[in-house]
Amino acid sequence: MARGTVSKTVTTREHRTEELLGRLAESSPNEREAITAELVELNLGLCDALANRYANRGADRDDLVQVARLALLMAVRRYQPAEGRSFVAFAVPTITGELKRHFRDHCWMVRPPRRIQELRARASRQRQHLEQQLGRRPTAAELVVDLEVDPTLLRECDAAEGTYRALSLDAPFEPSGDTNLASTLASTDQDLESVVDRIALQRTLAGFPRRDRLVLLWRFEEGCTQAEIGARLGVSQMQVSRIIRRILAQARVALTQPEPIAG
Numbered sequence: 001m002a003r004g005t006v007s008k009t010v011t012t013r014e015h016r017t018e019e020l021l022g023r024l025a026e027s028s029p030n031e032r033e034a035i036t037a038e039l040v041e042l043n044l045g046l047c048d049a050l051a052n053r054y055a056n057r058g059a060d061r062d063d064l065v066q067v068a069r070l071a072l073l074m075a076v077r078r079y080q081p082a083e084g085r086s087f088v089a090f091a092v093p094t095i096t097g098e099l100k101r102h103f104r105d106h107c108w109m110v111r112p113p114r115r116i117q118e119l120r121a122r123a124s125r126q127r128q129h130l131e132q133q134l135g136r137r138p139t140a141a142e143l144v145v146d147l148e149v150d151p152t153l154l155r156e157c158d159a160a161e162g163t164y165r166a167l168s169l170d171a172p173f174e175p176s177g178d179t180n181l182a183s184t185l186a187s188t189d190q191d192l193e194s195v196v197d198r199i200a201l202q203r204t205l206a207g208f209p210r211r212d213r214l215v216l217l218w219r220f221e222e223g224c225t226q227a228e229i230g231a232r233l234g235v236s237q238m239q240v241s242r243i244i245r246r247i248l249a250q251a252r253v254a255l256t257q258p259e260p261i262a263g
Helices: 003-024 029-042 044-053 061-078 087-106 114-134 140-147 151-163 195-206 210-221 226-233 237-256
Strands: none
Touching (some): 029 044, 044 087, 114 140, 114 151, 210 226
């Protein structure tokens, strides 16, 4: 869209907004609701543009748009034409304030104290201001003097930056590296988790007769059928079934009994 066309569209929108706001004060309740809805719809582009300014800062864009649109409705209801300011001049700080409040109240992964949150915002603005004045990034000492705050508070503020947005587990440690944070995290070692159970089982089986240990070995390690085990022992398959049930029952009792406390 050409620049002149955009300017004309904005002017038309502002004129229509002022016209509707003038009618709003003298309207009936039913008319007020319809005029308010038209005012909000007419200025949706304004609040969506303001929401886009805060996108990619750790908050979901859809949430920001919703906050901005609710703030627009708030601005419509609070605006007083008699005060001399245009609606846009009143609505922009109202919407921006609600967006900043949303970040302050809802977008910290670990919320720091209120004074640290407020100092963080002030320090960010002053850091940019000093950078333009000095032609370089200001030092911590220079920022402390400009803000007139305790150096400890500023250090706490800088430390709080890490609690505002969570790091992705897929983010690489170095731009050219393949190692990410997830690859350094501990994972469950199933073999290690079962060490205690294996030791307890070994101690229990060590007290069983040799034939019982052989039956368990053939059945659960070698995968022999009961008929094959019976052929090796010279007994029937039914007898092997009873032997296995007895061994397992004895093992279960031995494994569930608490160990005696040494005196």
